Amino acid sequence: HCLDSTRPCNPCLDATKACNLNETCRRQRSAYIDTCNKGPQDGCNRKRCHKSLRQFFDRVQTEHSYGLLFCSCPNNACAERRRQTIVPSCSFEEKAKPNCLELRRTCRLDPLCRSRLADFHKNCQMTPVQQLSNSCPNEDYQACLAAYVGLIGTDMTPNYMDSTPTNFTISPWCSCRGSGNQEEECERFLQDFRENTCLRNAIQAFGYGTDRPKPA
């Protein structure tokens, strides 16, 4: 769906343009970038960065915010831009990767994170029925995308793990190393992000969707 052959196809760049031409989106995007990009990685204020990311997704029309986050990419340049959307050096990555069950405990101590994570499991959960049909609970892609976006700006902030255009992996910043006898439970938890066909299809359906306006 890149029709202009005079320049490299980059739907994420097109989405950025659409955002920059919209007053609210431009303001809110500049606000979180400015907050999240302050100082070197160690110096960035993660709490403030998370807060401005939540505000961005609360206040900006999904047409624009989802456009930036779920753009469908034909190449790495586009996918790297997509990965950078949430300023991962501040909002996502940390020096050490905590254990995922540890991270989940931290998340559950915070009422907002706790409820957003519950939403994610409810709306993007792969039950055996869904695994067969490759779809989402109630076939509701929108609900899963909204629940995914809801996690951005919490301790459980998920992101693209690399700049692979189509076969991308999504995960929170954690691993299952050092799970001891809870290894299986940890893997199950992590798989809900990494190997979630409902989430993947929801993202791809948005990227190729016909129900949203084409960026100007």
Next chain:
Amino acid sequence: KRTKRARKVTTPCSLLNLEVTVSQLELGYEGDETVLFRYCSGKCSASRRNYDITLASVKKRLQGKKIRHNPCCRPTSYEEDISFLDNNYKYHTIKELSASQCGCV
């Protein structure tokens, strides 16, 4: 018969938009992101003050001093920051890039 000059539409000083890429700003950033650059343009002849008229008439007596006796269409305030991702995937923020209001000053 009207002259060419008379036909020319004179728009008063106002805020205009231009879509430019980050590279086209020529501020030293390389980026393909498109941003909205807002600038001031237009005539200010309607807003000449007594100051300007007098200054114009006493100009000869001021012996080549640099003076401006016409109001100028300029930003009276600027938009807050604009942030973008450059082509090396680094984020930057530019302050006071675009005008948000124009005036004849």
